[in-house]
Amino acid sequence: MAKDGKTREGRLLEAIREVTEGRSLQETLARLLSEALAGVGGELGWIAVVESEGMRVKAVQGASALSPGSLIPFGKGLTGAAYAAGRPYYAPDVSLEKHYWKVSGEVRSEYLVPLTASGETIGILNVESGRVDGFSEDDREYVAALAGLASNAVALARRFEDVSGDLETATLSLAERVHALEAMSEAVRAISGSLDLDTVIRIIIERARDVLGADEAHLLLRGEDGGFALHTSTSLSRGAEVNIEQGVTGWVVRNRKPLCVPDVSLDERYVTWREGTRSELAVPLMDAGELTGVLNFESSRLGAFSAFHEELAETFAGHVAVALKNAALFTGLENARRDLALTEGLRVASEVAADIIHYVGNKAGALPQTLRLLADMLRGRLPADDENLALNLIDLAVKASGEILSIKADVLDTAKPLNPEPVEVAPLVREAASELGGVNVSLNGMSDVKVLGDRHALLRLFANAFDNAMKALAGTPQPRIHISWKQSGGEVDVEIRDNGRGFPEDLLAGGLIPRFGKSGGSSGMGLWLSERIAARMGGRLFIGNVSGGGAYVRVRLPAVTCDSQR
CATH class of the missing domain: 3.30.565.10 (Histidine kinase-like ATPase, C-terminal domain)
Incomplete structure (x- = not known):
C-alpha cells in the first residue's frame, strides 16, 4: 500500500495512463514527480534532464532553491555522483555525505535515480525526506518504476524533437541548396557575359559570397612571377600582393585541392585574416593542371560549410577559372592590338624624329665653334654690361647646341x-x-x-x-x-x-x-x-x-x- 492508502499497483497504472495521454513533457514529468512524492511520503523532489552544459530542471515540488529551468552542473552534489555512477544513489543521512549539496534546510535523506535510454543517462529523478532513512527498499523500488516511466517520456520527446528537427533541417537544407544553385547559375551567367578582365574579377567578388552564403569571399590570382594578388570585397586592397605560404589558402596552394575547416580555432593551419571568422573554405582554380588562383570563403558561423558547399565551390571555381582565362586572353589581345598601334606610331614618329635630329644635328654641328668665334670677336668691343649679357647668351646657345649633338649621338648609337x-x-x-x-x-x-x-x-x-x-x-x-x-x-x-x-x-x-x-x-x-x-x-x-x-x-x-x- 502507498502511504496515502492507495495501492502502488493502482497508482502506477494510473500514472502509465496519464503518461500516454499526449501531455507535454513538462506536464508529464511534473505528474510523475508528484506521484513519486505522494507514493513514498517525500516532501521535496525534482526531475532534471541532461543537456550539453549540465542537467536542466524540468519539474520541482516542495520548498527548494531550485526551480524549473535551473541548471545543475554535472559534478554538483549527490546528483553528480548518481550521474557519474549511472545507477541509483541512496543517502539515508545526508549529513554524512561529503558531496551533499544543500538546497533545502529540512532534508535528512535523499534518493536519486538516473533516467536512462539505450544505456545512456538522460536525466535524474530525485526525492527527498525530512526524516533520516526516510525511504524503505519498497519506496525506492516504486520511485525507480516511476523513473522508468520518466525515462520513456524523455526519450520519446527527444525522438520526436530529433525527427522534427531532421525534417526541418532537411527542408531548410533543400531550400538552401536550391538557393545556392540558383545563385551559382546567376553568377556564372554574369561572369560569362563579359570579356573585360577587371569587370570579370569584380563580378566574381560580388557574386561569390551569395553562392555559398559566406560573410566574405576572396579571390587570389597567380601572376607571371608566381606571386599572388588579392582581390576582395573587404577593406583589404584589391590587387595587393600577399604572402600565402601559410594558412588555409597556403595549404590549398601547396596541395592543389579544397580544404574545409568547420572550426578555425581547432585547426593549426588557420592564420587570422579577418576577426570573427569561425569557419573557412578554400578551393583551387585550375587550368590544364596548373594552379592559377584560389577562391576563399569565410563565415562567422561554426560549421557554415558542408560537403555540399565544398562541391558547389569546386564547380563554381571551374567556371571562374574558364572565365578568367577567356578574359585574360581577350585583354591580352586588346593590349597587343593597342601596343601594335602604339609601336607603329612610335616607329613612324621615331623615323621622323631621327631624320629631324640628324638634319638638325648636322646643322648644329658647326654651331659651338661658330659661337665661340663670335664670343672672341665681341670681347672688348661692347660696354661691360652688354658684353656680359652677350657672352652669357652665347654660352647658353653653346650648351643647347651641345645637347642637340648629344641627343643625335644617343639616337644614332641605338641604331x-x-x-x-x-x-x-x-x-x-x-x-x-x-x-x-x-x-x-x-x-x-x-x-x-x-x-x-x-x-x-x-x-x-x-x-x-x-x-x-x-x-x-x-x-x-x-x-x-x-x-x-x-x-x-x-x-x-x-x-x-x-x-x-x-x-x-x-x-x-x-x-x-x-x-x-x-x-x-x-x-x-x-x-x-x-x-x-x-x-x-x-x-x-x-x-x-x-x-x-x-x-x-x-x-x-x-x-x-x-x-x-x-
Whole structure:
C-alpha cells in the first residue's frame, strides 16, 4: 500500500495512463514527480534532464532553491555522483555525505535515480525526506518504476524533437541548396557575359559570397612571377600582393585541392585574416593542371560549410577559372592590338624624329665653334654690361647646341650594330658610376656575374640611368644612389635606386615614350633610349617608385651561364 492508502499497483497504472495521454513533457514529468512524492511520503523532489552544459530542471515540488529551468552542473552534489555512477544513489543521512549539496534546510535523506535510454543517462529523478532513512527498499523500488516511466517520456520527446528537427533541417537544407544553385547559375551567367578582365574579377567578388552564403569571399590570382594578388570585397586592397605560404589558402596552394575547416580555432593551419571568422573554405582554380588562383570563403558561423558547399565551390571555381582565362586572353589581345598601334606610331614618329635630329644635328654641328668665334670677336668691343649679357647668351646657345649633338649621338648609337660578348657586371657598373659626384653612392653585388651584351651600349645604357637619377636628386638633402645586381637563373637584374622625388604617376601609367622624362630636363629621352638598348640585347627595363620616397630603374639582361658559353 502507498502511504496515502492507495495501492502502488493502482497508482502506477494510473500514472502509465496519464503518461500516454499526449501531455507535454513538462506536464508529464511534473505528474510523475508528484506521484513519486505522494507514493513514498517525500516532501521535496525534482526531475532534471541532461543537456550539453549540465542537467536542466524540468519539474520541482516542495520548498527548494531550485526551480524549473535551473541548471545543475554535472559534478554538483549527490546528483553528480548518481550521474557519474549511472545507477541509483541512496543517502539515508545526508549529513554524512561529503558531496551533499544543500538546497533545502529540512532534508535528512535523499534518493536519486538516473533516467536512462539505450544505456545512456538522460536525466535524474530525485526525492527527498525530512526524516533520516526516510525511504524503505519498497519506496525506492516504486520511485525507480516511476523513473522508468520518466525515462520513456524523455526519450520519446527527444525522438520526436530529433525527427522534427531532421525534417526541418532537411527542408531548410533543400531550400538552401536550391538557393545556392540558383545563385551559382546567376553568377556564372554574369561572369560569362563579359570579356573585360577587371569587370570579370569584380563580378566574381560580388557574386561569390551569395553562392555559398559566406560573410566574405576572396579571390587570389597567380601572376607571371608566381606571386599572388588579392582581390576582395573587404577593406583589404584589391590587387595587393600577399604572402600565402601559410594558412588555409597556403595549404590549398601547396596541395592543389579544397580544404574545409568547420572550426578555425581547432585547426593549426588557420592564420587570422579577418576577426570573427569561425569557419573557412578554400578551393583551387585550375587550368590544364596548373594552379592559377584560389577562391576563399569565410563565415562567422561554426560549421557554415558542408560537403555540399565544398562541391558547389569546386564547380563554381571551374567556371571562374574558364572565365578568367577567356578574359585574360581577350585583354591580352586588346593590349597587343593597342601596343601594335602604339609601336607603329612610335616607329613612324621615331623615323621622323631621327631624320629631324640628324638634319638638325648636322646643322648644329658647326654651331659651338661658330659661337665661340663670335664670343672672341665681341670681347672688348661692347660696354661691360652688354658684353656680359652677350657672352652669357652665347654660352647658353653653346650648351643647347651641345645637347642637340648629344641627343643625335644617343639616337644614332641605338641604331649601330651590336657586338654581343660576355661582360662582367661589377667593373662595368663601377666604370659607369665613376662620373657620379656629390652623392653617396653604394654598390652591392657578386663579382663573378656576367651578362651577354655590347659593352659600349651597356655603358651608354647605365650612364643614361645614372644621369636620370642625378637629375631626380636635385635639391634632395643627403642624396643617395644604391646600385645592386644579382643573377637568378638565366637573367641578371641591375637596379639603380635613389632617394629623389620619384617618377610622376602619369609616366608610370603610360610607359616610357620619347617625350617623357622623370627629371623634367631638356630632352627626357635618356630612359627611353636605355629601354631600346636593353631590348636590342634581349633585355627589359622596369621603372617604379619606392615606398617612403625615391625611385628605381631595374635593367634585366641575359646572363652568361655555362650553357650559353658552350
